[in-house]
Amino acid sequence: MQIVILPTAEDVAEYGTQLFIRQLTEKPQSVLGLATGSTPLALYRLLISACQQQEVSFAKAKTFNLDEYLGLSADHPQSYRYFMQQHLFDAIDILPANTAVPDGCAADPVAACQQFEQQIADAGGIDLQLLGLGRNGHIGFNEPSSGLRSRTRIKTLTPATIADNARFFAPGEYQPHLSITMGIGTILDARKVLLLATGANKAGAVKAMIxxxxxxxxxxxxxxLHQQAVVVLDEAAAAELADIEFYRHIERENQALLKRLSGR
Ligand SMILES: N[C@@H]1[C@@H](O)[C@H](O)[C@@H](COP(=O)(O)O)O[C@@H]1O
Incomplete structure (x- = not known):
């Protein structure tokens, strides 16, 4: 696990954006795994502006989103499909047919989970998977007790996650308690994983994760367990790490090595 600690949330977004730009530059037809929540919003804004300035293109890329609320249709303002259209897809040059978000209204949601896994396999697997982090350590909607080798499936949300995400729903509005999420095994199959965590309320989960x-x-x-996982934190999210100085030291060494290797 590569641990990168940066001063602010803006720096975290900038770092993540550069990784995405590098990925798409090296492999324009990349398969990208995407996430929702407030954490990736700044990264998506930076990617939109990079795309508008023609520094990056999604024209050949494919995307798969981690999760969706079960029971919310694509046009529901709280659905993750809606979120992705609003915060990324509608503003970049990606082909709509190349974006996949689990279908929260599938007639047969169990079959839809298997089809989602098949779609990922047919695309050649995910090259770079973006993740946020729940306060209870969840990734996607893989809540505590999720099987470490699980695949895309229906998951029940914990009361804590429902409470955390209640801020997105109007008072009295129906808030689903079930979701479809890629499994932990699905996420671990991605060739590279990039997890972003910012803010003091993530510090406990960050410590448990690392x-x-x-x-x-x-x-x-x-x-x-992942061979190419990069965890990018701001100072607030990194604050509870016992070995923080060691992680900073390794990252300085990493950067120095990269410079030497590139002859700079
Ligand atoms: N299913 C999503 C996760 O993918 C996300 O990582 C998490 C944290 O969200 P935030 O970034 O808003 O803290 O929220 C939701 O539960």
């Missing part, structure tokens, strides 16, 4: 044991109680700790 320094806690590998455990289904903290689904994000499964990233300890």
């Amino acid at each position: 320094e806690g044991p590998l455990t289904a109680s903290c689904p994000a700790s499964a990233l300890q």
Whole structure:
């Protein structure tokens, strides 16, 4: 796990944006795994402006989103499909047919989960998967106790996650308690994983993910098994890490090595 600690949330978004731009420059037909929530919003804004300035193109890319609320249709303002259209897809040059978000209104949601896995496989697998982090350590909607090798399936949300996401729903509005989410195994199959976490309210989950044991109680700790996982944190999210100075030291060494290798 590469741990990058940066001063602010803006720096985190900028760092993530550069990784996406590099990925798409090296492989324009990349398969990208995308996330919702407030954390990736700044990154999406930067990608939109990079696309508008023709620094990057999504014309050949394909995307797969992590998750969707079960029972919300694509045109529901709280659905993750709606979120993605509003905050990214409608403003970049991606082909609508190349964007996949699990179908929250599928007639047969169990079959839809299997089809989603098949679609990812048919696309050649995910090259770069973006993740946020729930306060309880969830990734996608893989709540604590999720199987560490799970695949795309229906998951029940914890009361804590429902409460955290209630801010997006109007008072009294129906808020789903079920979701369709890529599994932890699906996420671990991505060739590269980029997890962003910002703000003091993520510090406990960040500590459990990086320094806690590998455990289904903290689904994000499964990233300890990944060969190319990059975790990018702002100072507030990194604040509870016991070995923070060591992680800063490794990253300085990484950067120095990269400079030497590139002959700069
Ligand atoms: N399913 C999403 C996750 O993919 C996201 O990472 C998490 C954190 O959201 P935020 O970035 O708003 O803190 O929220 C939701 O539960």
